[in-house]
Amino acid sequence: MYCGQRFIVCSSCSLLHRAAGVRMSDKEELRIRKIAEGTVIDHIPAGYALAVLRILGITGREGTEVSVAMNVSSSKLGRKDIVKIERKELRPQELDKIALVAPRATINIIKGFTVHEKQRVKLPQSIVNVVRCANPACVSNSREPIQPTFHVRSDDPLLLECHYCHRVMEKDDVIKQF
Numbered sequence: 585m586y587c588g589q590r591f592i593v594c595s596s597c598s599l600l601h602r603a604a605g606v607r608m609s610d611k612e613e614l615r616i617r618k619i620a621e622g623t624v625i626d627h628i629p630a631g632y633a634l635a636v637l638r639i640l641g642i643t644g645r646e647g648t649e650v651s652v653a654m655n656v657s658s659s660k661l662g663r664k665d666i667v668k669i670e671r672k673e674l675r676p677q678e679l680d681k682i683a684l685v686a687p688r689a690t691i692n693i694i695k696g697f698t699v700h701e702k703q704r705v706k707l708p709q710s711i712v713n714v715v716r717c718a719n720p721a722c723v724s725n726s727r728e729p730i731q732p733t734f735h736v737r738s739d740d741p742l743l744l745e746c747h748y749c750h751r752v753m754e755k756d757d758v759i760k761q762f
């Protein structure tokens with residue numbers, strides 16, 4: 585017979601402890617919690633949520649709440665990843681960087697638990713001073729004061745052409761740098 589008590593597995597000692605004040609349904613506990621203020625990055629290609637966090641320089645040690653959902657069903661992408669970051673608004677340059685790995689990402693700015701604003705990421709025609717050229721002999725990798733510059737040949741799949749040596753870089757070459 586079910587006694588009505590609720591238990592959780594303790595992450596430090598693996599023993600069952602009684603959960604105090606648990607009111608949510610089991611279904612709700614499995615879903616990502618809604619955030620009060622912050623940013624939701626949706627429609628990230630499946631498997632790229634961690635790359636997005638790395639690109640944004642988020643380690644999880646900042647003290648803000650970060651939720652990641654991977655391989656969620658999506659009518660648009662089949663499978664997708666979602667990242668929620670509490671108390672953070674993204675700068676335009678950060679949106680450009682996200683577009684490198686998630687060209688169809690949508691950005692929802694959350695205020696008071698509701699979507700205050702929706703944005704789409706868009707890669708600019710040129711990427712300046714964000715990624716380095718993979719060609720070690722490229723002049724942009726020398727000690728010359730040259731800003732690495734790439735022209736976007738395609739955003740999905742990502743193809744960036746170096747302005748100086750014309751080396752073409754793909755998404756994996758870019759992710760490795762963050």
Ligand code: ZN
Nearest residue numbers: 717722746749
């Ligand atoms: Zn180059």
